Amino acid sequence: MPNLPKQAIAVASIIGLSIVVAVILFALRPAPEQQDVEQHSLIIDVAIATKQALTINVSSQGTVQPRTETSLVTEVSGQVMDVSPKFENGGLVEQGEVLLRIDDRNYRAELKRAEAAVATAHSNLLQEKGRAAVAKEDLRKYPRRHASKEARALALRLPQLNEAKARLNSALADRRQAKINLDRTQIKAPYRGLIKMRQVDLGQFVSTGTPVGQMFSVDTAEVRLPVPTDRLAYLELPNNSQDDTYPRVILENDIGDRWPAEVVRSEGVLDERSRVLFVVARVNDPYRLENPGKPLLNGSFVKADIEGRKIDGLIAVPRHILRTGNQLWVVDDKQTLRNRDIKALRTEGKLVYVYEGLEEGDRICLSSVPSAISGTPVKVNSSMSTAELVKPQSESGMATFTELSSVQ
Structure with a gap:
């Protein structure tokens, strides 16, 4: 095995000594100081649950439309000789x-001819x-005992008399039609309303069936309001047996x-698409x-609040x-927060109407506590009844139905 250089031996010795010192220091370290952390209570506002009989309104929206709208057309032909100053877009006519x-x-002229006819x-x-009377007298003086029924009718001039009566009735009908056609030369407003559009002008020739304008009534207007099927249970819709009950709307x-x-x-039929x-x-x-x-x-887009x-x-x-x-916080007898599962009606607006999961007298947390967990201690800052929450809701936004009655 080759001899290691002295420099490498020195480095290894230093590293080993450092490890030994680190182990000794770690073994001799002082124990961490233990401190008790004081848990602070959250300050919240609560509402005392109070069961009520509440009117659940349904929100909707729609476009205002006239109840009656009419297209005016001519029933005779001719030249337009006169146009009323009110027969303009937006004109009010009686x-x-x-x-x-x-x-x-x-x-x-046609009426004159009809009167002459x-x-x-x-x-x-x-x-x-007169001829029939003379014939009847002749037949009385000179009776024809063996004449047939048809021959006696001819002798009394009954067919000629009936023909004269039919011609008179036909002439009367022609005169009546001539008067109607003369009246139709004047286009009159069928009801009080506003002119929506005028389609002819002075001097224009019109034929039978020519559109001359459109108008709509101003006595009433209607709004079609869509109501989802899960909101229908909140309404008392009118029916044939209860015509006097009309839910009010704002x-x-x-x-x-x-x-x-x-x-x-x-309308009695669900829309197939929506x-x-x-x-x-x-x-x-x-x-x-x-x-x-x-x-x-008419044509205005409106929001609707339907009385339920x-x-x-x-x-x-x-x-x-x-x-x-569908959970919320309630405060128990130990002044801690507890989860509560609830069931509520499907409604819109700032309030939720709970029908299951809360009991009379439960304290409901009204404050926002995003970091809270079940069992978190709390202190109640203020309390109120849930019945008091309903009043501001009815006073803001749309008018109450009591105010509606006073308006009418």
Whole structure:
């Protein structure tokens, strides 16, 4: 074995000595000082669980549409001779108001001819009645005992008399139709409403069936509101046997304006794609022509808060305290936090309505404690009833239904 150089032997000696010193120091190290860590209690706010009979409202949204919308078309042909100043886009017209007039000279002449035909037919009928009376008298003086029934009818001029009556009835019908055609030269508003569109102008020739405009009624408007199937149990929808019960609705646009409405019917069929049921809310006087307030324009997109039915035994808690898996913190008798599994109604908004998992008098933690675990000690800073949480919810956002009644 070759001799190791002196330098390598010195390095190995130093390393070995260092290891020995490190082992001795580790063996002689002092024991770590033990200190008791004081566990601080979390300061929280709690709500005392109180079961209530609560009205569960359902949120929806939709577009305002007129209840009645009509396309105006001509029933006669001719040249447009006059157009009402109100027959413009957005013009308000009353029921029966004349919107435009079509040249009626031909129809007046047709009415004159029909009246002359009626006079002629009436004269012919009177003549036939006279001839029939003379024939009847002749037959009385000179009876024909062996004549057939048909021969006696001819002798009494009954066929000629019936023909004269038929001609008179036909002439009367022609006169009646001529009057109708003359009236149709005036296009009148079928109801009170707003003009949506005008499609003809002065001097234009129109034929039968030409569209001249569109209008819609202003007495009521409707909004189709989709309601998911799992929310239908919260509503009392109107039906044929209970027509007087109309759930009230508050409609609100993007800038916070509100209008009262009522759910008057449901469409009765689930949408095949979205699996929702459309209910129809009706708004009276949407353009506020009879009552003060801002108009609800057709085509507006609105949010809807539909009044639901009352459900007993509910506890309202803030939605933000609900944790993953439908759990929340409650405070036990030892002033520590405990997990509680709950079941709640599927609703929207700032509150969750618990129907299972909480008992009357349970103390529910309202504070955010992200680092807490089950058994964490707490101190209660303030407490309130869960019934007090419902009041701010109804006062903010949409108006309450009590306010709705006062508005109407």
